[in-house]
Amino acid sequence: MSPTPEEHPNKAAFLLRVRSALGRSEPIVHMPDHPSLKSNAARQQEKVRTVVARNQARRSRTLDRLARTAAAASWNVRRASDAEEAASIVAEIAHDAGVKSLVRSAEDIFKRVDIDGSLRSVGVSPAILASGRSRGRGMLRDMAFRADMGVTGVSYAIAETASCAVIPRRGVARLASLAPPRLVLLIEPEQVLESLDDFFAITRLNRMQARGRTANYFNFISGPSRTADIEQTLTIGVHGPGEVHMVILG
Amino acid sequence: MAEVKSAEFKKASGRALRDEKLQHALDHVMEHFVGARANIIESDFGDESWEAMRTRAAAIKQSTLEHLDYYLDMVDRSVRRNGGHVYFADDAAQANAIVLDIAKRNGVKTVIKSKSMVSEEMGINHILEREGIEPVETDLGEYIIQLAGETPFHIIAPAMHKTRQEVSALFQQWLKTAPTQDIKRLCVYARDALREKFAQADMGISGANFVVAETGTVCLVTNEGNGRMTTSAPRIHVVLAGMEKVVPAIEDLALFLRLLPRSATGQRITSYNTFVGGPRAPSDEDGPEEFHLVFVDNGRLNLLRDEVMREALRCIRCGACLNHCPVYQKIGGHAYGWVYSGPIGAIVTPSMTNMKVARDLPYASTLCGTCKDVCPVKIDIPRLLLHLRHKVAEGDASERSTTWMERLFVGQWHSAMRNRRALEGKANLGRLLTRPFTRGGNVRKLPFAPMVSGWTASRDFPAPAPRSFARLWREELADGNTPANGTER
Ligand code: SF4
Numbered sequence: 001m002s003p004t005p006e007e008h009p010n011k012a013a014f015l016l017r018v019r020s021a022l023g024r025s026e027p028i029v030h031m032p033d034h035p036s037l038k039s040n041a042a043r044q045q046e047k048v049r050t051v052v053a054r055n056q057a058r059r060s061r062t063l064d065r066l067a068r069t070a071a072a073a074s075w076n077v078r079r080a081s082d083a084e085e086a087a088s089i090v091a092e093i094a095h096d097a098g099v100k101s102l103v104r105s106a107e108d109i110f111k112r113v114d115i116d117g118s119l120r121s122v123g124v125s126p127a128i129l130a131s132g133r134s135r136g137r138g139m140l141r142d143m144a145f146r147a148d149m150g151v152t153g154v155s156y157a158i159a160e161t162a163s164c165a166v167i168p169r170r171g172v173a174r175l176a177s178l179a180p181p182r183l184v185l186l187i188e189p190e191q192v193l194e195s196l197d198d199f200f201a202i203t204r205l206n207r208m209q210a211r212g213r214t215a216n217y218f219n220f221i222s223g224p225s226r227t228a229d230i231e232q233t234l235t236i237g238v239h240g241p242g243e244v245h246m247v248i249l250g
Numbered sequence: 251m252a253e254v255k256s257a258e259f260k261k262a263s264g265r266a267l268r269d270e271k272l273q274h275a276l277d278h279v280m281e282h283f284v285g286a287r288a289n290i291i292e293s294d295f296g297d298e299s300w301e302a303m304r305t306r307a308a309a310i311k312q313s314t315l316e317h318l319d320y321y322l323d324m325v326d327r328s329v330r331r332n333g334g335h336v337y338f339a340d341d342a343a344q345a346n347a348i349v350l351d352i353a354k355r356n357g358v359k360t361v362i363k364s365k366s367m368v369s370e371e372m373g374i375n376h377i378l379e380r381e382g383i384e385p386v387e388t389d390l391g392e393y394i395i396q397l398a399g400e401t402p403f404h405i406i407a408p409a410m411h412k413t414r415q416e417v418s419a420l421f422q423q424w425l426k427t428a429p430t431q432d433i434k435r436l437c438v439y440a441r442d443a444l445r446e447k448f449a450q451a452d453m454g455i456s457g458a459n460f461v462v463a464e465t466g467t468v469c470l471v472t473n474e475g476n477g478r479m480t481t482s483a484p485r486i487h488v489v490l491a492g493m494e495k496v497v498p499a500i501e502d503l504a505l506f507l508r509l510l511p512r513s514a515t516g517q518r519i520t521s522y523n524t525f526v527g528g529p530r531a532p533s534d535e536d537g538p539e540e541f542h543l544v545f546v547d548n549g550r551l552n553l554l555r556d557e558v559m560r561e562a563l564r565c566i567r568c569g570a571c572l573n574h575c576p577v578y579q580k581i582g583g584h585a586y587g588w589v590y591s592g593p594i595g596a597i598v599t600p601s602m603t604n605m606k607v608a609r610d611l612p613y614a615s616t617l618c619g620t621c622k623d624v625c626p627v628k629i630d631i632p633r634l635l636l637h638l639r640h641k642v643a644e645g646d647a648s649e650r651s652t653t654w655m656e657r658l659f660v661g662q663w664h665s666a667m668r669n670r671r672a673l674e675g676k677a678n679l680g681r682l683l684t685r686p687f688t689r690g691g692n693v694r695k696l697p698f699a700p701m702v703s704g705w706t707a708s709r710d711f712p713a714p715a716p717r718s719f720a721r722l723w724r725e726e727l728a729d730g731n732t733p734a735n736g737t738e739r
Pocket of ligand 1 (some may be wrong): 513564565566567568569570571572594621624625626627628629
């Protein structure tokens with residue numbers, strides 16, 4: 001990793017002005033009292049343990065809630081009883097929409113859910129949107145922009161807001177879930193959380209344990225791309241996918 | 251910095267009031283926002299827990315402001331640890347220079363922008379254009395505004411005053427598209443035009459809704475996906491953030507992400523939330539290789555310094571105070587003359603720009619208090635407006651904007667009210683002077699008195715009674731008589 005960027009030359013003077021505007025002459029040395037900052041890694045771990053246990057205990061109820069909030073937020077929700085059914089649902093969606101070119105991420109979930117096989121049986125051959133296969137920024141971008149449909153997994157799905165947390169990394173391009181006009185996200189039951197609080201508690205712990213070596217970038221996808229900028233008329237599908245599908249395994 | 255036209259406030263509001271089309275759009279949109287917000291809060295939380303959330307959010311933001319130097323330092327360290335660059339700009343000129351420098355160093359030709367109010371403050375589009383760099387707004391509303399050469403009409407609905415016909419005409423002119431009345435089609439035209447730009451651009455500029463100190467995470471709240479494009483497609487990402495955007499902890503976002511979209515558009519959450527704290531990792535498939543976060547003061551220090559005004563910096567720019575304001579609902583956003591409009595515009599513009607130029611803004615309110623009731627961070631807007639009115643009238647010479655005539659008038663008033671004999675003398679003089687302008691018991695116009703003629707131009711002033719109470723008392727009432735002609739007119 002490249003060295004830490006340097007401090008901006010104006011930083012010290014800027015902070016000094018802020019401090020004197022606040023009527024203080026000395027910098028603050030002790031962390032101000034803020035509950036969610038104070039909890040250290042051990043306590044955060046304890047907190048996350050209860051979060052995980054609670055989510056486990058209430059899993060089936062939370063899955064139902066996710067399906068409800070998602071439908072209300074214009075997701076097309078499909079529930080599959082097993083991996084095989086999930087794979088055929090993906091193929092069905094692609095077939096019904098007349099999809100010709102499809103990109104997917106390279107994630108472990110596709111080892112369990114064989115969409116490559118199910119898609120080929122309806123005449124669609126998925127391309128994997130990942131380096132090794134598409135050399136360079138330009139090629140990957142072109143491929144993503146040309147595709148009619150993208151399929152990826154998620155890291156978490158939050159029932160409270162029907163938000164899918166997608167964390168780009170090796171094998172998971174940012175554009176896979178953004179550029180194609182149609183998006184299918186595959187969700188496994190263990191990934192479902194009740195609330196935003198649960199998600200951020202886990203995110204904080206992950207960061208603490210990885211000592212900063214976690215992703216610098218992630219997204220919530222909580223519905224179709226939309227705008228109401230012209231005459232306050234809701235229009236679906238501007239820069240992102242206008243048609244979004246959630247396939248829940250369970 | 252973007253030009254401040256707030257001195258035109260009265261004229262511009264008059265124009266807006268006479269614009270029928272605009273009045274129609276305002277009625278329609280404001281009603282929609284107000285209703286959607288009320289419904290979602292009612293269905294998801296109810297008044298009591300919503301109130302508790304507002305209280306907690308206000309406390310977090312206020313405490314962050316009280317320790318702002320500490321938290322800015324924390325953000326700086328976190329972002330640099332993530333591999334990003336952090337800058338501190340005192341004003342618009344410095345911020346523009348920083349962005350321009352990054353662009354030039356990288357030979358940038360096209361910049362795509364996702365919505366940023368700070369960049370509006372900076373007027374950066376002009377600066378880039380002057381250097382031969384093409385800035386392209388990618389939020390549909392902002393894009394329309396950019397093509398029209400205007401400023402945003404509303405914080406979250408920048409082009410709400412434009413009809414589909416006007417948008418179609420703009421697209422015909424600039425994109426050479428066919429005329430259409432179909433809004434969906436218009437969106438497709440914009441999408442296609444912007445897709446090309448996304449593929450070309452070397453640099454993306456975004457704003458920031460929140461900046462988390464402990465992790466150095468910038469959170470963007472969008473619906474269209476342009477925020478994701480801006481932070482995914484180009485090689486360089488620059489974030490422009492007002493220095494008040496900081497929240498201490500990543501877990502605080504749960505609260506703020508509940509408050510913001512509900513207050514703004516009445517949504518449970520927006521379609522996208524993007525969280526970015528640095529450049530891509532080498533192993534990532536795509537994403538910017540450089541990440542730059544520019545903190546901008548540009549007049550915010552004036553708000554921070556004033557202990558009463560400080561809370562204005564808690565603002566999360568949801569727009570709820572605009573949507574609920576009886577004044578904004580009638581005059582819309584352009585009359586306020588700068589980047590921020592409505593109640594929040596009326597309180598931040600005078601302090602951030604120039605008290606004298608923006609002196610009318612603190613008076614653009616009925617002080618009904620609705621803004622305070624809907625504000626997700628509980629800013630006591632009416633109190634701040636009164637504080638500003640006080641400053642306009644009595645502040646030090648740099649802030650005071652009253653004319654010498656007004657001061658003379660108020661001075662005379664003051665001395666007269668303290669002394670009975672002087673009061674009677676002045677009252678008699680007033681009776682004489684106003685008599686020629688009195689119709690039906692009201693003073694209609696006082697053309698000779700410039701300090702009050704503005705006031706009487708739109709108001710009638712009850713004329714002084716022909717005989718003062720003191721005279722009546724002396725001549726008739728003191729010895730127990732009833733007045734001969736009562737309150738004669
Ligand atoms: S002042 Fe309050 S209501 Fe107005 S935009 Fe800011 S946060 Fe929203």
